[in-house]
Amino acid sequence: MRTLEFWFDFASTYSYVAAMRVEALCQREGVALAWKPFLLGPIFTQQLGIKDSPFNSQPARAKYMWRDLERVSAKYALPFLKPAVFPQRSILAARVVCAAEGQPWLGDYVRGVYTREFGEGHDIGQPDVIKSVLLALDVDAAQWLAAAESDANKLKLRALTEEAGQRGIFGAPNMFIGGEHFFGQDRLDDALAWR
Amino acid sequence: MRTLEFWFDFASTYSYVAAMRVEALCQREGVALAWKPFLLGPIFTQQLGIKDSPFNSQPARAKYMWRDLERVSAKYALPFLKPAVFPQRSILAARVVCAAEGQPWLGDYVRGVYTREFGEGHDIGQPDVIKSVLLALDVDAAQWLAAAESDANKLKLRALTEEAGQRGIFGAPNMFIGGEHFFGQDRLDDALAWR
Numbered sequence: 405m406r407t408l409e410f411w412f413d414f415a416s417t418y419s420y421v422a423a424m425r426v427e428a429l430c431q432r433e434g435v436a437l438a439w440k441p442f443l444l445g446p447i448f449t450q451q452l453g454i455k456d457s458p459f460n461s462q463p464a465r466a467k468y469m470w471r472d473l474e475r476v477s478a479k480y481a482l483p484f485l486k487p488a489v490f491p492q493r494s495i496l497a498a499r500v501v502c503a504a505e506g507q508p509w510l511g512d513y514v515r516g517v518y519t520r521e522f523g524e525g526h527d528i529g530q531p532d533v534i535k536s537v538l539l540a541l542d543v544d545a546a547q548w549l550a551a552a553e554s555d556a557n558k559l560k561l562r563a564l565t566e567e568a569g570q571r572g573i574f575g576a577p578n579m580f581i582g583g584e585h586f587f588g589q590d591r592l593d594d595a596l597a598w599r
Numbered sequence: 600m601r602t603l604e605f606w607f608d609f610a611s612t613y614s615y616v617a618a619m620r621v622e623a624l625c626q627r628e629g630v631a632l633a634w635k636p637f638l639l640g641p642i643f644t645q646q647l648g649i650k651d652s653p654f655n656s657q658p659a660r661a662k663y664m665w666r667d668l669e670r671v672s673a674k675y676a677l678p679f680l681k682p683a684v685f686p687q688r689s690i691l692a693a694r695v696v697c698a699a700e701g702q703p704w705l706g707d708y709v710r711g712v713y714t715r716e717f718g719e720g721h722d723i724g725q726p727d728v729i730k731s732v733l734l735a736l737d738v739d740a741a742q743w744l745a746a747a748e749s750d751a752n753k754l755k756l757r758a759l760t761e762e763a764g765q766r767g768i769f770g771a772p773n774m775f776i777g778g779e780h781f782f783g784q785d786r787l788d789d790a791l792a793w794r
Binding site for chain 2 (some may be wrong): 451462467579
């Protein structure tokens with residue numbers, strides 16, 4: 405069985421669109437899915453020397469991106485509401501993914517967080533928002549939040565972020581399959597078709 | 600009849616893929632095509648404060664782009680050979696498009712220049728390369744090169760570049776149709792489907 409590694413940051417706008425679609429597409433194609441959270445912040449700092457989203461320093465690109473995201477969301481029948489805060493602090497949301505690796509509800513959690521952020525305009529940097537996603541999944545929210553904040557789990561996310569840089573990642577989302585790297589939500593279908 | 604404006608720079612890698620496909624797709628969809636050449640250099644200088652391609656200051660992004668361009672070219676059965684020089688000086692190639700607006704051979708000229716550059720690895724900054732494209736079209740190369748270098752025609756390209764900035768362009772290629780702006784070769788089909 406082929407495996408698609410999906411490398412994403414909850415702060416990334418275009419990762420929203422791909423993250424909402426990737427699990428169903430993998431199931432349809434008979435491809436295993438590995439969720440790989442990482443943080444774009446250290447990548448941008450290392451590669452671009454900036455401490456913010458590149459969109460925030462390029463008003464023309466940002467203006468286009470928000471309109472495009474609205475259009476692409478409509479294309480795939482995904483809810484869209486531009487959040488007031490961008491980029492959002494995604495570290496806790498990502499740590500929960502690290503802690504919950506292999507859990508059957510992980511895909512629902514990822515889509516729940518993204519829907520709160522870009523579908524409903526909430527701030528996922530607020531721990532209560534992450535907690536509300538876990539509660540909606542009927543899992544022990546307090547247990548998973550504690551597991552997310554353990555030292556070993558924090559190191560796991562840091563190691564994934566370092567690996568992302570080593571793998572040639574410079575943005576999000578990314579799909580790795582069959583030794584190939586695909587960047588951007590618009591390459592998801594190409595990635596799944598890759599042989 | 601709807602019109603698709605195709606805003607491109609001959610120096611832009613992903614514009615190659617879209618430029619090779621756009622005329623045939625427009626004909627199939629019954630959409631008029633307006634070729635709109637402009638220069639990315641002044642846009643990057645104004646928006647990013649750089650004098651080079653953004654790819655050249657981000658090695659990870661550049662490495663990915665060249666591999667992706669090879670893959671996308673194969674997907675559309677386009678020849679691909681990475682040129683030794685990047686980005687190339689595209690001003691003369693673009694001025695010929697300005698001078699030849701409305702000529703029936705314009706699409707063949709655009710595809711001829713791009714094929715020399717990204718299909719065969721030649722340097723389109725060399726006037727002889729542009730001349731060879733014109734000669735292959737069986738048009739008066741000397742006449743069109745002279746028309747390209749007229750003061751009025753130089754101002755035409757400059758005005759298009761200024762308009763590009765005013766229209767919110769920050770890269771290439773771009774498609775404008777029905778009041779919507781689409782950026783990137785991977786949005787060509789979405790642009791043509793837009794209603």
